[in-house]
Amino acid sequence: MGWESWIVDTLRRALAYGTPLLWGTLGEIYAERSGVVNLGVEGMMILGALAAFAVAQSTGNPWIGILAAAVVGGLSALIHAFFSITLRANQYVSGLALTIFGLGLSGLLGTSWVGISLKNPLPKASIPGLKEIPILGPALFRDHSYLTYIGLFLAAVLWFVLYKTRWGIAIRSVGESPATADAMGINVFAVRYLCVIFGGVLAGVAGGFLSVEYRPSWTEGMTAGMGWIVIALTIFAAWDPLQAVGGVVLFGALYHLAYRLQRWFPPEFLKLMPYAFAILVLAVAGLRKVRRGAPAALGLPYVRGQR
Amino acid sequence: MRKLVLLLGIVLLMGLVALGAEKIKAGFIYVGPIGDYGWTHAHDLARRIVDEKFDWLETVYVESVPEGQEGAIIDRLVAQGCNVIFTTSFGFMDGTLEAAMRYPDIIFAHCSGFKRYNNMATYMADFYQVYYLNGLMAGALTKTGKVGYVAAHPIPELKRHINAFTLGVREVNPDAEVHVRWIYSWYDPAAAKEATEALIAEGCDVFAFTEDSPTVVQVAAENGLPSFAHYSPMLKFAPDYVVSGQLVHWEKIYEDFLVKVHEGLYTTENLAHVDYWWTLPQGAVELGADFGVAINPAWEDELKAYVVDHPIFGKISVYELVMIRHSQFGDPGITFDPFQGPVYDRKGVLRIPKGTWPSYETLVTMQWAVEGVVGPWPGEPEE
Secondary structure, rough: OOOOHHHHHHHHHHHHHHHHHHHHHHHHHHHHHHOOOOOHHHHHHHHHHHHHHHHHHHHHHHHHHHHHHHHHHHHHHHHHHHHHHHHHOHHHHHHHHHHHHHHHHHHHHHHHHHHOOOOHHHHEEEEOHHHHHOOHHHHHOOEEEEEHHHHEEEEEEHOOOOHHHHHHHHHHHHHHHHHHHOOOOOHHEEEEEEEEHHHHHHHHHHHHHHHHOOOOOEOOOOOOOOHHHHHHHHHHHOOHHHHHHHHHHHHHHHHHHHHHHHHOOHHHHHHHHHHHHHHHHHHHHOOOOOOOOOOOOOOOOOOOOOO | OHHHHHHHHHHHHHHHHHHHHHEEEEEEEEEOOOOOOOOHHHHHHHHHHHHHOOOOEEEEEEEOOOOOOHHHHHHHHHHHOOEEEEEEOHHHHHHHHHHHHHOOOEEEEOOOOOOOOOOEEEEEOOOHHHHHHHHHHHHHOOOOOOEEEEEEEOHHHHHHHHHHHHHHHHHHHOOEEEEEOOOOOOOOHHHHHHHHHHHHOOOOOOEEEEEEEOOHHHHHHHOOOOOOEHEEEEEHHOOEEEEEEEEEEEHHHHHHHHHHHHOOOOOOOOOOOOOEEOOOOOEEEEEHHHHHHEOOHHHHHHHHEEEEEEEOOOOEEEHHHHHHHHHHHHHOOOOOOOOOEEEEEEEOOEEOOOOOOOOOOHOOOOOEOOOOOOOOOOOOOOO
């Protein structure tokens, strides 16, 4: 088996496994850029997964399922937005509550969908032309989910919006210094609401991907901790949509290699490798005093007239 | 007259008391969610079956109980009036034992463990015979000579199953290998998927697994490859690709146990030696990917066409071989065991001498790997 096939396989799996992580991370980056930590990603993802599966199975159309996941993700994020922005509750507690709520509610509502195979999963596609490039073609542009391509494109768009547009300036300034932004005439509450809901929409789609593409079926708790990896990747990517792509591919590659390399390395070590690597990078970045780009007002509720 | 009414009343009252004593309220403690479509799902299915079957039985359950917290849950169930409590995870063993000592008037039964007490029994429905039968079929179906196996945790239960499976594979395909990948989780669909993909990349073309979701079956089918289901009926997840598998009938054990409690055969005094180790003869497990379908008809022809020169049966198709072995297992006076000696481990050590069968202890403490197993094997004994 040549080295080319190792690279192709690893990149392919990194992207496939990484797709839900990418969608989730892009959403969480926007929420946190506006100053709101949402630890409810796991809960929003699992609600999205159930919604997508139930709707896709009922309508026979996986795309309507994904749409439902987006709506449900957005609505569940609205709960967090209301508590943490309007009521100024502790963001961490509110987010954790959303995760617990989502896992519980989806388990309760999902009982009748357990053990059913989705009749019409999301299709895969290849990109003409690009798929012919040696190594990179089969790795990145052949037989991936539409959501994988859209996710990569979305990362570029969201990077552009964040750094090159007035909207991006508004979001970033709300996250850095809400009082200043407020004084400049930016509606802090509206920006935060929109960012949190947008984050929920993307987390919902991430969950939907799991239940209508990655593993087309519904089982309770099927996100199995992916929401927490999203939180870690958000920090790992330094709140930057393009770095998120890099982080996701790296994490996904290590995750896949953990199973590929089991013949030669102890499986216990390989299993923790992706996580250990993430911690290592954070530690090194911290030591080098690189500004990691954490929004200054992250986690702080905004009260008008107070600093 | 008034005396008569009084007497009648007393008799009626005593009757009621007697009836009340015969009522059983059974509490079930699960480690996972009942919607996992695996281990816990199967236990809960069985609970519902026995609950409906007997008027004298009432059941309650608590799901997703982390190992280590079973003690507090048992306290709650006792307070709710449960007089029989089932704990269904290996990790609940010590907590159940402590509770059995704390509540000498309650009957306990712990699944998959080995510690018993006056009022605490153990029970298990084991698959090793069925895994062996699946192995025979997998050995016939692999073209590359590499069979993939996605496994949850490196514990004796799984090692026994992988070994039995591998013995089956090699009986009909002596050069074939079983490649094992550990995911260190009973339930992690993403890990199961990536482990399967890794095995496919290495050239495996038939799959079996021990994990609580239909992921392996789905991924194999996506790639056009056959697989063997585990635990729950998974035929519908890939009707063209699932060949067979293992199914469980926990209700057989629950029914037997609860009836014996109800009839007064099992009490809080005599459970120290009650250990259910039920397999094919007792009907606690079944061969197949769906109830009543031992082998997917879509694969029958291929299995019938694969003929081996068997040391005992001579020229025989794998299909026939599976049927013969299956009926041998179904016989209460079983005449064959997958681990019939001589069995060597992959380091060349003779583990089960020629002509003997493994003892129950050997089976439940198995740490070694048989020849043909490829991949890491945490806890593998030195020579």
